Amino acid sequence: MKRVVSLADVTEIDLDGYVDERGIEYLGRAARQPDGTWRCAAVVESCLCVVELKLTPAVSP
């Protein structure tokens, strides 16, 4: 059963190990910042970085 969670209700999202289409590997949890942005530790071209994320809620068909 799918659990539907609103982004507004969470402050952390586990992205550990996720690699996006640009090859960025996310480490650990993304956390919502006080200004509403989301940040997560990531490996970008072998550099350990903090990246800002744009989270887009999935829309059911």
Next chain:
Amino acid sequence: MTATSPTERRPAVYLAGPDVFFDRPRECGQRLKDLAANFGFVGLYPLDAVVELTHVQPNASISPAERVVIKRENAARIREANMAMIRDADAVCANVLPFRGPSADVGTAWKMGYAAGLGKIVASYSHNAQSYATRVLPDNFAVEDFALHDNFMLAGAQHFRTPETALQYILDVFRMRRETGRSP
């Protein structure tokens, strides 16, 4: 790519950076140590230091003042351990990504200065290609725009975009020093 023959001591590189604050810091450290090993270096990661810390339970019957003293003693032990590792290292390779503001992590910056003062080779890297002046938010204070990646006092360290290029620079300096008869 390696720095030494099997009989030589492998140079040690202290791997500074705010990655110790990331979610999986030991894995971050292992990644960096693996990179350093590719260049023939022993990577020294801050979390590898053996530090005896005093742990106080939240419900322990001690005063707030005693709790503060214990926390600060723990901080001093970690600081001393980090400093000892830097003294043992031949070079420092620092991740100066902007952290909690437009500049490098302040602890990392301090370590770079400490290492430079000890005459160690210091190199830094960051994937962020913007200049410091670009990253600083407008305020009523002067911004020194020297077209550098961070405060000019950090620019004594050679700066690169990736840890590999920073480690390659350190390796090149080791080789040059060895060729000219200087120890690392």
